[in-house]
Amino acid sequence: MAAIGGTRVNPKKFHKNQIPFYLYLVPIAIFMGMPIVYIINHAFKPMDELFAFPPRFFVQHPSLINFQNLFQAAGSSSIPFSRYVFNSLVVTVAVVVLSVLISTMAAFALSKMKFRFKNPIFEINNLALMFVATAVTIPRYLTISQIGILDTYWAHILPQVAMPVCLFLIKQFVDGVPNSLIEAAQLEGAGSWKIYYKIILPLIKPAIATGAxxxxxxxxxxxxxxxxxxxxxxxxxxxxxxxxxxxxxSVQGQGMAAAASLIMFIPNLLLFVVMQSSVMNTMAHSGLK
Amino acid sequence: MSKKVKNIHDKKHLTRRTLREWGWGYVFIAPWIVGVCIFFLYAMIQSLQFAFHRVELSGGVILHPLENGIFENFVKVFTTDVNFPTTLANFGIGLVLQLPVIIAFSLIIALLLNSKIRCRGLFRLIFFLPVIIATGPVMNQMTAQGVASVPMVSQNAMLGMLEGLPQFIYEPINNLFSSLILILWNSGIQILIFLAGLQKVPRAMYEAATIDGASGWETFWKITLPSVKSLILLNSIYTVVTLATGGSNEIIELIYSATYTATQGYSYAMAMSWIYTAVVAVILVIVFLLLKEKSDRKVVYEQKRVDMKGV
Structure with a gap:
């Protein structure tokens, strides 16, 4: 099998060996692709199709009425639409950057460094992983008001930065970085920071992308x-x-919800397309075990 | 810095060098510790405290001691609540059934995606897409409209076969089938993790196995599976956690509604969520013990050598 493509990730030509794979993949891919087809179709459904029973999967007479309603409603509110977009961008970028930075640093320390209370710290993370977020909302509210960041951007950013799942995922990948690499770097005189951004970060790119x-x-x-x-x-x-x-x-609400979810979904899609092409293909060549 | 020297230092006393090494560890973990202490640990301790008191929320928080013993809230969950114990049991059984399905499915998909085919990127995108939308309101809409269940004759045939079984087995299996597509949609991250692992298995190993005359089946069991074994554990834990804390979870909804209704009180909801956390923890420990890697040094050693060559 390896002879077909050599080191290339994708074979250039279609080969009949590939047919069985397509036989499995295509039907499952259709199932998996259903939500996105649905979300797009739903956003363009006019009112009578939105409430049709039984519900239809595909749109029959696509229209932009939902988007028109959405923008009309947005235009009539006191705060400009762009303000919400700006808020969301600031909060999201800040949280993603901070939490990736904090999680990778913590993962590096927990996985490759020696210090006292290492295991209890990881156990606390595991406990936080399981805990129901609803249960801590009121205590969190109290904390946030005590710090005095209620009603600021920090109130969005800080509670979301610590993502236990993210740390857990990334730590497992750092565990896979061979110790010999780090020891070699230490012999060459690299300090902890240098090891962190020259060795650890490049090698766990796929984990960082997933976490992000x-x-x-x-x-x-x-x-x-x-x-x-x-x-x-x-x-x-x-x-x-x-x-x-x-x-x-309102009755229009349903249609606006469909249009809104399509708009909210597009940045997700863009991010993933960018991430997956730059990251997934480099993984094959990393020194990870 | 050889390992032997370090170990001697560790055993005898805290030398300057070990202290410096510890210091770096603390520097790297400090931001995380601060965040967790403020937003998780402190909040969790408070919620535990609330669970053992009667809480009055009026502007601030006032704690009243419980009248009927310190565990009153916890006892109440099991004695007076009609929904919680059954929902909890159903959740547990459902989880145990869903977990192997998700793991097996994502491993198979990852294997398929790792083979040499055209349009791999496109397929990868499609399989990950549901994850991106899953948190949105779209999923709820789709489930509500019944798009997420399998409308197949075989399903009915299956159910006919299962009808003789007692209710508590029959129901979770029925749920499993009716939300099958939803389960598959939830396995994007797991596929991605398996794929990352599979891509790191050196191709030379497979080539060597083919030369030695191993069949595809044998290569799977002898090479592929051992190399993704740690990822199976990781994925299982991840799956349990996401299923347990995800939005479309009946127990979370119960806790949520209890949190914001005045009839039973906030502390009652806190007791519920601690019981729930304990159950999830027990499930996780069982999963961990079942899938824990036995020290398989030989494989690790060999892989390391391959890595070194690659680097």
């Missing part, structure tokens, strides 16, 4: 922080705004 995507979609779609930790409209996020528009109770 996870964090991104969590934060981008999060309406809880806007709901609980902020009161003034000026610092609320796009997801929250979209949610209020679409749950306003």
């Amino acid at each position: 995507i996870l964090v991104f979609q969590n934060v981008w779609n999060n309406i809880e922080t806007s709901n609980l930790f902020t009161t003034s409209e000026g610092v609320k996020t796009l997801a929250f705004y979209m949610n209020t528009l679409s749950t306003a109770g």
Whole structure:
């Protein structure tokens, strides 16, 4: 099998050996692709098709009415639409950058360094991993108001930065980096920081990408922080705004919700396309075990 | 810096060098510790405290001691609540059934995606897509409209076969089938993790196995599976955690509604969530013990040598 493509990731030509793979992959891919087809179709459905029973998967007479309604509603509110977009961008970028930085640093320390209380710290992370987020909302609210960051961007950013799942994932990948590499770097006189950004970070790129995507979609779609930790409209996020528009109770709400979810989904898609092409193909050549 | 020297230092006393090494460790972990202490640990301790008190939320928080013993809230969950114990049991059984399905499915898909075919990038994209949308309101809409269940005759035939079984077995299996597509949609991250692992298995190993006359089946069991074994554990834990804390979870909804209703009180919801956390923890420990890697030094050693050559 290896002779077909050599070191190239994708074979250039179609080969009949590939047919069995397609036989499995294509039908499953169709199943897996259903949500995206649905989300696109749903956004363009006119009112009568949205409420049709039994519901139709594909749109019959596509129209832009939902988007028109959405933008009309957005234009008539006191806070400009761009403000929500800006808020969401600031919060999301800050959380993704901070949490990737913190998680990779912590993962490096937990996996490759020696210090006291290492295991208890990891156990705490595992406990946090399992804990139901709903249960800590009220204590968190109290903490945030005590620190005095209620109703600011920090109220969005700080509670979301510590993602236990992210640290857990990344740590497992750092475990796979061979110790011999690090020892070699130490022999050459590299300090901890240098090892961190010259060896660890390049080698765990796929984990970083996965973690970043996870964090991104969590934060981008999060309406809880806007709901609980902020009161003034000026610092609320796009997801929250979209949610209020679409749950306003009007008949148009359903259509606007469909259009809004398509709009909210596009950044996710773009991010993933960028991440996956730059990261997935470099993995084959990394020194990871 | 040889390992022997370090070990001697560790045993005897804290030399300057070990202290410096520890220091770097603390520097790297400090931001994370601060975040977790403030937003997780402190909040969790408070919620535990709330669970053992009667909480009055009026502007601030006022704690009243419980009248009927310190475990009143916990006892109440099991004695007076109609929904919680059954929902919890159903959740546990459902989890145990879903876990192997997700793991097997994502491993198979990852194997397929790792083979040499055209349009791999496109397929990878498609399989990961549901994850990106899963948190949105779209999923709920789709489930509500019944798009997420398998409308197949075989399903009905299956159910006919299962009808003789007692209710508590029949129901979770039924749920498993009716949300099968939803389960598959939730396995994007797992596929990605397996794929990352599979791509790191040196191709030379497969070539050597083919030359020695190993069949595809044998290569799978002898090379592929051992090299992704640690990832199976990782994926299982990840799956349990996401299923347990994800949005479309009946117990979370129960806790959520209890949190914001005045009838049973906030502390009651806290007791519920601690019980739930304990159950999830037990499941995780079992998963961990079942899948834990036995020290298979030989494989690790050989892989390391290959890595060194590659580097």
